[in-house]
Amino acid sequence: MKRIVILGAGTAGTMMANHLRSELKKEEWEIDIIDEREKHYYQPGYLFLPFDMYEPEDIVKTIQEFIPKGVRLLQDKIELIDGANNLVKMRNGDQLHYEILIIATGARIAPEEIEGMKGSEWQKSVFDFYTFEGALALRNKLREWEGGKLVVHITEMPIKCPVAPLEFSFLADSYFKHKNMRDKVEITYVTPLSGAFTKPKATEALDHLMVDKNIKIETDFAIAEVDNENKKIIDYGGKEVPFDLLVTVPTNKGDDLIERSGLGDDLNFIPTNKATLQSQAFKNVFVIGDASNIPASKAGSVAHFEAEILTENILRFINNEPLKEEFDGHANCFIETGNGKALLIDFNYTHEPVEGTFPFPGVGPLRLLKESRMNHMGKLAFRWIYWNVLLKGTHIPFVSANMTEAGKHFN
Amino acid sequence: MEKTIAGRTIAVNEEGYMTNFGEWNKEIGESLAKEAQIDLSQRHWDIIKYIQDEFKKESPLSIRKIGKSGVVDIKEFYALFPNAPLKTATKIAGIPKPASCI
Numbered sequence: 001m002k003r004i005v006i007l008g009a010g011t012a013g014t015m016m017a018n019h020l021r022s023e024l025k026k027e028e029w030e031i032d033i034i035d036e037r038e039k040h041y042y043q044p045g046y047l048f049l050p051f052d053m054y055e056p057e058d059i060v061k062t063i064q065e066f067i068p069k070g071v072r073l074l075q076d077k078i079e080l081i082d083g084a085n086n087l088v089k090m091r092n093g094d095q096l097h098y099e100i101l102i103i104a105t106g107a108r109i110a111p112e113e114i115e116g117m118k119g120s121e122w123q124k125s126v127f128d129f130y131t132f133e134g135a136l137a138l139r140n141k142l143r144e145w146e147g148g149k150l151v152v153h154i155t156e157m158p159i160k161c162p163v164a165p166l167e168f169s170f171l172a173d174s175y176f177k178h179k180n181m182r183d184k185v186e187i188t189y190v191t192p193l194s195g196a197f198t199k200p201k202a203t204e205a206l207d208h209l210m211v212d213k214n215i216k217i218e219t220d221f222a223i224a225e226v227d228n229e230n231k232k233i234i235d236y237g238g239k240e241v242p243f244d245l246l247v248t249v250p251t252n253k254g255d256d257l258i259e260r261s262g263l264g265d266d267l268n269f270i271p272t273n274k275a276t277l278q279s280q281a282f283k284n285v286f287v288i289g290d291a292s293n294i295p296a297s298k299a300g301s302v303a304h305f306e307a308e309i310l311t312e313n314i315l316r317f318i319n320n321e322p323l324k325e326e327f328d329g330h331a332n333c334f335i336e337t338g339n340g341k342a343l344l345i346d347f348n349y350t351h352e353p354v355e356g357t358f359p360f361p362g363v364g365p366l367r368l369l370k371e372s373r374m375n376h377m378g379k380l381a382f383r384w385i386y387w388n389v390l391l392k393g394t395h396i397p398f399v400s401a402n403m404t405e406a407g408k409h410f411n
Numbered sequence: 412m413e414k415t416i417a418g419r420t421i422a423v424n425e426e427g428y429m430t431n432f433g434e435w436n437k438e439i440g441e442s443l444a445k446e447a448q449i450d451l452s453q454r455h456w457d458i459i460k461y462i463q464d465e466f467k468k469e470s471p472l473s474i475r476k477i478g479k480s481g482v483v484d485i486k487e488f489y490a491l492f493p494n495a496p497l498k499t500a501t502k503i504a505g506i507p508k509p510a511s512c513i
Contacts, residue, residue, distance in 0.1 A: 156475055192474070194498060194508075200425065220495040222474045222485070236474075236489045251475075266479055295471060 001030050004314075005088055005098040007078060007257070009035035009063045011043070011391065012289030012303035013104035018393030019311040021068045024318075032096060034074045034088070035063055041132050042386055044300065044379075047164055047336065049135040050142055051175045058383070060132070066391045081261040083282040100284050100314060103270060105257060107160055107290035107298055109134075111250035114155055116226035126226060126246045129168065130160065138247065142175070147184030148244030153233065154191050155223055158269075159252045160290055160298040163345075165189070166196055167336040168247060173213040174338030188216040190233065190241055195219055199352040202345070205369045209337060252298070254291050269293035274349070275325035277310045284317070286310060295349065296329040304390055305330045308401040311393075330403040332358075334379035342375035344368050348403040354410055359398040361407025368408065417442040428501070428508050432466070435505030443503045447492075451503075455491055458483050459504045466506040472497065473509065 004020060006013045017033045024031070045059030067073045077091040081101070088096045109130045111117040117126065127141065128134035152169045159165075169189050176182040189196060189210070196210055196217055197203040210217055224236045232242040254268030263270050263281060271280040272292035279285040288310050289303040296302050306327055313323045329349030334342045344366050345353035357364040366378055389396060414423050417438040422430045427446075429435060440459065444451045451459075461482045465472055474497055478485040492499040501508055 156473060194495065220498070222489075224485070236485050237494060266476060293471075 002028060002099045003030045003032065003097065004100045004102065005096055006031070006033040006102045006104060007035075007081070007088065008104035008106055008255075008289075008291070009033050009037075009067065009073065010040070010104060010106050010289065011300045012106070012291075012307065013102070014040070014063070014066045014391050015304065015307040015393045016102055016104065016288060016310065017071045018066075018068050018391070019307055020314065021070050022393070023311060023315060026070050031071045032074060033067060033071055034076065034078055034090075034096075036075055036077045038063060038075065040066060040391075042383060043130075044161070044386070045383065046129050046132065046135040047167055047171070049132075050129055050138040050168075051171050052139060052143070053171075056132070056136060061387065068392075078257050079260070081257065081263060081285075083261070083263065083285055086284065098284075100286070100317065101282075102310075102314075103258075103263075103279070103285065103287045103291050104289050104303075105255035105291045107252045107254055107269070109250040110253045111248075113251040113253075114223055114226060116228055117155075117248065117250060119226060119228040121226070121228045121231070121246075125231065125244065126228075126248065128248060128250055129164075130249060130252075141245070145245060147176075147181050148186070149242060150185055150187050150245045150247065151233065151241055151243035152187065152189050153221075153223070153241075153246060153248040154193075155249060155251050156192055158267075158298060159249050161333070162297055162299075163333060163335050165191075165247075165249050169215050170209065170213060170338040171336055173215065177339075186216070187214070188218060188241060188243075190218045190221045192222050193219065201352055201354045202369065205355060206343070209371075213338065252290075258291070265293055273325075274329070275327050276313055276323040277306060277327060278313070278317075278323060286314065294327075294329070296327075297331040297333070299331055299333060300386070300390070301332040302330070304396070305332075305401040307393065308395070326402065328402050330401060332399070334375055334382065336376065336379060337371050340376050341371045341373055342379050343371055344375045344378065346403060346408070351403060351405070351408075351410070354408050356408035358407065361404070363407075424507075426508065429505040430507070432463075432505050440503055440505065443505070447499050447503060449492065449499070449503070452491075454483070454487070455500075455503075458488065458491065458500055462500055463504050463506060466504070471509065472501065 040061050040063045042059040045054050048054040079091045080089040123137045127138040176185045197206050221235045232240045234240050254264050258264040258268040270287045272287040274294040279287050288306050290298040309327045332346045336342050347353040356368045358366045421434045488496045
């Protein structure tokens with residue numbers, strides 16, 4: 001019996017377990033998936049939880065219920081990946097030998113990377129919303145907050161769902177308007193990038209949103225420390241931004257397991273072929289989702305498109321065929337803009353987000369790079385799709401793994 | 412888009428970043444630095460060489476990475492290329508602005 005081991009039962013790992021179990025014969029291939037946690041969180045929901053748009057129970061289920069029959073789920077801590085010997089070593093002393101390893105251990109926030117970030121004000125006036133606990137603590141804070149300077153901040157790239165902090169700013173504008181206290185809140189968006197949007201077409205189409213919503217912006221801000229006592233963030237160039245409430249996206253890193261196993265770069269992301277998803281270190285090790293270093297967005301939609309291509313490449317690898325160099329960096333993201341509207345963007349490694357229609361060229365019903373209620377409904381509907389279609393590895397009709405150029409206005 | 416600098420015509424994007432690294436040479440680097448109001452010292456050149464080497468390896472650049480490069484720490488990087496050091500340094504080095512989302 002040959003064995004495939006999948007590390008991590010989040011979005012990407014769960015999808016791969018489902019895809020591969022339906023493709024590979026049970027008599028030939030054992031599939032194991034390992035994750036020490038018990039809960040599967042719908043991470044896009046972290047954006048809505050702070051604003052009381054979702055309840056905690058909307059976004060939490062068990063890992064177990066999405067693992068297909070015929071796949072063994074091991075809920076233990078992984079100690080080490082020994083790629084040279086094709087072994088996964090567990091904390092409890094067990095060892096698993098694999099023919100093929102799929103690493104889907106994701107990314108986590110690392111507030112400890114910045115001096116003072118996890119200081120005395122952590123979860124008092126300094127919050128993250130990239131964890132369930134952080135988003136919930138922030139919800140409780142926002143319920144009672146009486147206003148002041150709200151600073152929404154990105155520490156450094158890359159981060160999961162790069163548009164989430166922008167969406168957070170837009171939703172905050174909307175939230176405080178509904179609470180009739182928008183005049184008591186000053187919103188500032190602080191980014192290490194050169195603008196809220198950095199691609200030309202998106203900037204042209206969307207820059208007005210910042211002005212319309214009265215969100216100030218501070219660009220090229222490379223944070224050096226959080227000053228807890230004086231409640232301000234300070235950058236390496238000496239710039240300071242004061243806050244009453246800081247909502248930060250800390251540095252994102254790959255899992256510590258990757259560091260322990262010597263497989264990562266300086267942020268524990270795994271060097272991976274961006275077209276085939278094969279790791280650069282070992283031919284029989286593949287990487288999917290946020291864990292890799294490929295220059296695509298760290299987002300569930302990317303993992304979904306990757307899963308379709310990686311499944312095919314694993315079958316090719318088993319049959320000693322050359323891998324398909326097919327992954328194009330395709331991402332498809334809804335961007336909440338507040339007041340019940342959203343945008344949709346669709347892009348890849350080489351094509352920036354542009355205006356157009358999706359998924360049917362010239363028809364829609366979704367419109368790219370334009371605010372609409374339909375797009376917002378799409379984002380809300382996506383939670384159902386996630387739990388019921390996406391994790392099970394079912395192909396989403398009319399949405400191809402590679403980006404289509406039809407229906408998009410490139411010029 | 413094209414622009415003429417140091418007696419040569421080079422391809423640039425709308426933000427002035429060179430789009431063909433093969434066209435870069437030291438004189439062009441010096442002229443681009445002048446446009447950014449920077450006098451290049453040996454320390455600047457050390458950093459420019461480092462980021463060009465990383466670019467050739469297709470290894471993505473970030474402020475963090477430069478800080479851990481052993482070539483320069485972040486404080487000095489800011490002192491050498493004030494305000495937005497990575498943007499300025501990559502422009503002078505003739506490589507694309509480090510990628511981001513939208």
